[in-house]
Amino acid sequence: HPAPASTAPGDAAQKYTQCVQTAMGWRWITWEDQIIRDDRGRLCEIQSVGRDVTEWHRLEAALREARDRAEGANRAKSMFLATMSHEIRTPMNCVLGAVELLSQSQLDTDQRHLVEVIRHSGEDLVAIVDDILSLSKVEAGKLSLERVPVPITPLCDNLVSLFQPKAEAQGISLTYAVDPHLPAAFLSDPQRLRQLLLNLIGNALKFTPAGSVHLHVAASPDSPQVCFSVIDTGIGIPPDKIPTLFDAFVQADSSTTRRFGGTGLGLAIVDRFVRAMGGSIQVDSTLGQGSTFCVTL
Numbered sequence: 001h002p003a004p005a006s007t008a009p010g011d012a013a014q015k016y017t018q019c020v021q022t023a024m025g026w027r028w029i030t031w032e033d034q035i036i037r038d039d040r041g042r043l044c045e046i047q048s049v050g051r052d053v054t055e056w057h058r059l060e061a062a063l064r065e066a067r068d069r070a071e072g073a074n075r076a077k078s079m080f081l082a083t084m085s086h087e088i089r090t091p092m093n094c095v096l097g098a099v100e101l102l103s104q105s106q107l108d109t110d111q112r113h114l115v116e117v118i119r120h121s122g123e124d125l126v127a128i129v130d131d132i133l134s135l136s137k138v139e140a141g142k143l144s145l146e147r148v149p150v151p152i153t154p155l156c157d158n159l160v161s162l163f164q165p166k167a168e169a170q171g172i173s174l175t176y177a178v179d180p181h182l183p184a185a186f187l188s189d190p191q192r193l194r195q196l197l198l199n200l201i202g203n204a205l206k207f208t209p210a211g212s213v214h215l216h217v218a219a220s221p222d223s224p225q226v227c228f229s230v231i232d233t234g235i236g237i238p239p240d241k242i243p244t245l246f247d248a249f250v251q252a253d254s255s256t257t258r259r260f261g262g263t264g265l266g267l268a269i270v271d272r273f274v275r276a277m278g279g280s281i282q283v284d285s286t287l288g289q290g291s292t293f294c295v296t297l
Contacts, residue, residue: 032048
């Protein structure tokens, strides 16, 4: 044949994989067939190049199996956490109920102080269990979302009223504002929305030794969405720590765990809820000056 000159535009290479028996046993071969034409455009040969990809094929199969095992283990872990969280929460509610009854009895000052310590510790434990339960539900794919009208101003008023005693005890100003151009309500999941805002406001209060925490609700400029912004004048977040903020059991700095406490689950749950609800979250922070968490839903 004359020396090959070119390939025509329609002579695309054909690729396929075969499992063939060789002297070394069954092997996976990936073939690439290419049509070669002479300078007059006549077919002169078909070149077939085969590459032995058996080891790559085995590695890919092993990776798939390892991934499947890991996903199965993760689902099992999430289901275990969900079950255990539910089982722990039930007796803890009984403990808190008993503490409430005990607090209404005749106690001296020291006894009443101990009862309050038990109450606060129990409430903190229930909050942690609720966080673990929420996170495990999301990871196990068991989170179901509602889509009902949620009144915006009553929601904000309730949240701020709930945290007002804590804010006053810390000497922090806690306020909210709702854009008057917003409709009275918007479609969302009220329970999940309330929980993620509780986490954001609680987190802001935790890391704000002095100053203010403000919840601002406004319409998104170019879409039928609502932006919930939690703005604080707290300790701020180092820029290199922001990418890991939403990882479970992670806090921006290990020293904050010792100083402020917490499990590092709050923001992870916020992130999971926001993604499950089809929204987004942005963080803007200046170290030593404060942070803004903006959730758009």
